[in-house]
Amino acid sequence: MGSSTVIVVGAGQAGCQVASSLREEGFTGRIVLVGAEAHLPYQRPPLSKGHLTGKTSRDALWLRPESWFGEQGIEVRTSTRAKHLDTDGRRVLLQDGEALEYDDLVLATGARNRLLRLEGAGLEGVLSLRTLDEADEVKVRLEQAARVVVVGGGFIGMEVAATAVQLGKNATVVEVADQLMGRVLSSHTAAFLLQAHRARGLDVELTTTVSRIVGVAGRVAAVDTTDGRRLPADLVLVGVGASPNVELAEQAGLEVDNGIVVDELLRTSAPHVYAVGDCVCAPNPFAGGTRVRLESVQNATAQGRRLAATLTGRPEPFSSVPWFWSDQADIKLQIAGLTTGHTEVAVRGDVSSERFSVYCFSQGRLLGVESVNRPADHMAARRLLSGSTSLSPQDVRRDDFDIKRASTAGSTPAAP
Amino acid sequence: MPKVTFLRPNGDDIAVDVGDGTSIMQAAVAHGVTEIVAECGGTLACATCHVYVAEEHLDHLPPISNDEQEMLDFTAAPRETGSRLSCQLPLGPELDGIVVRCPETQY
Numbered sequence: 001m002g003s004s005t006v007i008v009v010g011a012g013q014a015g016c017q018v019a020s021s022l023r024e025e026g027f028t029g030r031i032v033l034v035g036a037e038a039h040l041p042y043q044r045p046p047l048s049k050g051h052l053t054g055k056t057s058r059d060a061l062w063l064r065p066e067s068w069f070g071e072q073g074i075e076v077r078t079s080t081r082a083k084h085l086d087t088d089g090r091r092v093l094l095q096d097g098e099a100l101e102y103d104d105l106v107l108a109t110g111a112r113n114r115l116l117r118l119e120g121a122g123l124e125g126v127l128s129l130r131t132l133d134e135a136d137e138v139k140v141r142l143e144q145a146a147r148v149v150v151v152g153g154g155f156i157g158m159e160v161a162a163t164a165v166q167l168g169k170n171a172t173v174v175e176v177a178d179q180l181m182g183r184v185l186s187s188h189t190a191a192f193l194l195q196a197h198r199a200r201g202l203d204v205e206l207t208t209t210v211s212r213i214v215g216v217a218g219r220v221a222a223v224d225t226t227d228g229r230r231l232p233a234d235l236v237l238v239g240v241g242a243s244p245n246v247e248l249a250e251q252a253g254l255e256v257d258n259g260i261v262v263d264e265l266l267r268t269s270a271p272h273v274y275a276v277g278d279c280v281c282a283p284n285p286f287a288g289g290t291r292v293r294l295e296s297v298q299n300a301t302a303q304g305r306r307l308a309a310t311l312t313g314r315p316e317p318f319s320s321v322p323w324f325w326s327d328q329a330d331i332k333l334q335i336a337g338l339t340t341g342h343t344e345v346a347v348r349g350d351v352s353s354e355r356f357s358v359y360c361f362s363q364g365r366l367l368g369v370e371s372v373n374r375p376a377d378h379m380a381a382r383r384l385l386s387g388s389t390s391l392s393p394q395d396v397r398r399d400d401f402d403i404k405r406a407s408t409a410g411s412t413p414a415a416p
Numbered sequence: 417m418p419k420v421t422f423l424r425p426n427g428d429d430i431a432v433d434v435g436d437g438t439s440i441m442q443a444a445v446a447h448g449v450t451e452i453v454a455e456c457g458g459t460l461a462c463a464t465c466h467v468y469v470a471e472e473h474l475d476h477l478p479p480i481s482n483d484e485q486e487m488l489d490f491t492a493a494p495r496e497t498g499s500r501l502s503c504q505l506p507l508g509p510e511l512d513g514i515v516v517r518c519p520e521t522q523y
Contacts, residue, residue: 020450024450043457045456045457045459046457056457059442059446060442060445060446060457060458062445062446063445064445064448064450065445065446065447065448067448068448071448297455297456298455301455325456325459325461327459332459332460332461334461375460375461375483375486375487376483376486376487376489376490378461379463379486379487379489379490380490382490383490404489
């Protein structure tokens with residue numbers, strides 16, 4: 001192990017976790033972390049909330065101090081893209097011309113924001129938010145803006161919109177679907193979010209499509225909708241989802257299908273090439289074993305840790321309860337499990353006091369739990385989902401139901 | 417500047433000086449104390465910044481909020497008397513010299 005080399009392409013949360021966990025697992029070989037951005041690995045979640053308000057200082061964004069990489073013997077190449085992968089020769093060619101030979105290669109290339117292909121999308125003041133540099137620009141522009149239009153009511157869009165309202169801006173979310181966060185949230189929780197944000201002063205336009213962005217002298221001035229309205233704006237934030245970065249994988253002939261396809265050990269279709277994080281489409285026991293691509297901190301770190309263990313001689317299938325969180329103003333939304341495709345919900349707690357959980361079932365089986373300002377429910381749900389649970393909607397609706405007790409009671413969670 | 421000492425399972429203890437208002441979690445992350453995972457970055461969403469605070473400092477800590485109280489029941493390592501989530505512990509003059517022990521595991 002001491003003489004082998006692991007190259008990690010991508011220095012986001014997943015890539016950094018692989019490098020860090022390899023050392024924790026006792027790997028003594030060479031580790032090179034190659035990142036396209038100019039920065040050392042940092043946390044992305046605060047960029048769309050605390051970073052914009054100033055509550056999260058820049059210093060608090062770094063995942064590790066700079067000195068740590070040297071101490072750990074992890075070589076970091078910032079501002080460096082990997083441009084060619086030769087899986088036969090086990091070499092990756094960097095943009096600066098250097099060729100790195102590897103024993104094992106990890107692709108942690110992440111995702112990139114989808115662009116709005118519309119007239120006016122290139123105007124000054126039309127922004128996207130994924131990287132720290134982009135977030136810095138959003139922060140500066142947001143301070144100066146009076147009217148903000150957010151295109152897309154997903155995680156990033158809602159967090160930025162809620163932050164804009166907190167900063168006293170006039171903000172509007174334009175969402176094409178008939179509910180907020182439709183890709184991940186039950187209609188029940190989405191309906192709550194809608195009224196909660198409106199009550200806090202955010203305008204939300206559902207089932208509304210942007211037709212073009214209007215500028216004056218090259219600067220954004222308004223957003224036109226297909227139903228003929230014009231929403232004035234001096235800042236437009238586009239949050240319409242992300243696509244996996246698969247160019248390197250495709251060039252090398254790896255199997256790609258909504259991300260880099262891996263097996264349960266996070267192996268790609270090429271020998272000695274693995275992949276983790278947002279760029280990966282992996283079989284997931286919490287999706288009935290089907291392949292899913294998840295964009296989350298939990299997925300990035302859990303896959304990173306798991307892969308490091310596999311690479312150091314402890315191969316086990318990846319199986320970690322998916323969880324997500326989103327802080328929108330004073331609303332803490334947490335999701336445990338994958339609730340897509342649920343057919344029945346059971347609600348516990350008080351929706352009017354903004355503290356409740358929505359249990360999502362399919363054919364009587366618990367898929368996941370959405371919690372609003374109920375972090376303990378969320379933690380218990382994660383514990384519950386990590387074991388075998390026979391919890392039914394009827395169990396949840398019982399007066400004496402207690403998820404914490406259920407989560408520690410094994411397979412008969414509703415027993416008194 | 418307040419000083420905080422981290423006692424680590426591997427015996428590689430470390431004492432660091434940090435600015436007023438910095439949380440013990442932030443102090444750990446900023447100094448590469450990776451036993452403090454802090455997966456959610458300090459938003460009380462993950463319980464992976466669990467520490468055991470030495471008894472003599474317990475009286476000087478800010479009170480435990482309801483949410484932290486509940487989250488502490490879900491730490492990976494056992495909850496003990498001095499268990500706290502370090503993201504909820506901003507350092508100030510009254511906590512100067514505080515000693516915290518890192519648990520064996522956070523997940």
